[in-house]
Amino acid sequence: MTDLSDREISWHYNSLNKYCCRLTKPRRAILDILSDTGRHLSADQIYKEASKISSGGGLSTIYRNLELLVRIGLVWKFEAGDNKARYEIAKRPDESHHHHLICKKCNSIIDYSDSIGNEKDFIREREKKLSSIYNFKIENHSIDFFGVCHTCSKNK
């Protein structure tokens, strides 16, 4: 796990200001908790950690602020196959992002970068095509593969 650098975390703080609103305690708690890259937490888990540092407010506050952060693009939300959404910190727009391999048995999540091989070129082409066919401005995509991880397939 790598912590985001100060420069990156202040990018998140500044974007919050720019796009919508003040850096309140719960919003800061969420950004700080998620700021280890490679963390994929459910709202419950974020709530638990936020209560430890006692600045997150109640679970509904966490939910509300999470949704807001997702809307303005500072946090990514995705399904992990167990009906519990996971949240992770969004990368700066100039960085390449990643896709997921999600184990349905133990819910572990592997990040891999889409800059590997020609996946990125392929997706960029698809985005261009889809944009023109549907006259749709694509801002983002998320790709999650579901299956069984190495450990789980060994422990059958």
Ligand SMILES: [Zn+2]
């Ligand atoms: Zn597994």
Ligand SMILES: [Zn+2]
């Ligand atoms: Zn991820």
Ligand SMILES: [Zn+2]
């Ligand atoms: Zn991608």
